[in-house]
Amino acid sequence: MKILIVNTSDIQGGAARAAYRLHRALLNEGINSHMLVQSKVSDDYTVTGPFGKIPFDTRDLAAGIDWVLDTPDYAFLCANARQKVLDCFDSHHVANQRIFFTKKSFRKPAEDNKTEFATFR
Structure with a gap:
């Protein structure tokens, strides 16, 4: 696309x-x-x-x-485009993505592949 x-x-x-x-x-x-x-x-x-x-x-x-x-499928295209925007840019979805990437940015490298978060003093 x-x-x-x-x-x-x-x-x-x-x-x-x-x-x-x-x-x-x-x-x-x-x-x-x-x-x-x-x-x-x-x-x-x-x-x-x-x-x-x-x-x-x-x-x-x-x-x-x-x-x-x-296109004869204009209404279908519009409905699909609208649904895609609702699915991908819904405020809850966007908030969850921001939380995920914020947490991901504070991770420190783990020696044994466990998920760990950096601690700040």
Whole structure:
């Protein structure tokens, strides 16, 4: 699956940061995501601004948009996309992921492969 997120900015403003977090989450899940923005502030190579080179053929983008809009399964595609977002970005799911990665970042290497957490004084 290839995703293109089109937004005014990549990280300036609340909506831009939300779109950027969605973009990074998709990449972290192994999904081919790219952002196309009017105003690029970050140095993220997966974000293309007005002075960057678009790393794909724009005719492919146009064909993809036409296919989505003209497909007889449009309602089915919408329902699946909505369900995927609900499943992956539900507040409980996101909170559990943050807890998991926070705990993971505080682990210290275990000599015998047991899970241990670092203690701080």
